[in-house]
Amino acid sequence: MKDGSGDGETIFVAAARFPGPDRPIRYFALTTADLDALAAKATTAATTGGHIVGRFLGPAVRRWKADLRQAFLSVDQIAELAGTDESTVREWMRSEPTFPLAAFERAHGPLFVREEVGVWLEGGRP
Secondary structure, three states: OOOOOOEEEEEEEEEEOOOOOOOEEEEEEEEEHHHHHHHHHHHHHOOOOOOOHHHHHHHHHHHHHHHHHHHHEHHHHHHHHHHOOOHHHHHHHOOOOOOOOOOOOOOEEEEEHHHHHHHHHHHHHO
8 A cells, every 4th residue: 555655664553352251452553564574474484394374374464464455545545536636635534524534643644444435435525
């Protein structure tokens, strides 16, 4: 996902609830570097005796990383999708009460859930 930083680094927030009664939801912030490291560890496991785990985990981590990149949109991506410019999207963010809330904020700007933005663009935008 293009995040506007120029360094290719994207931060993902993942939520997980571990098995068991009354277990809290835990949130994890992962960068693309973290996901690359997980994929590398899984691949390394394949060559150091854990070949079954590495063979399955490596591709899963790579798919997960690709899926996460497709799950969120930046302001410039919303503008491109809507056929408008970033200033219009920022105006929608300020003035349109039904515009989706950002999933999380980054130094380079907010990220929005792609599906929520799509629904809004199809039926709620001015």
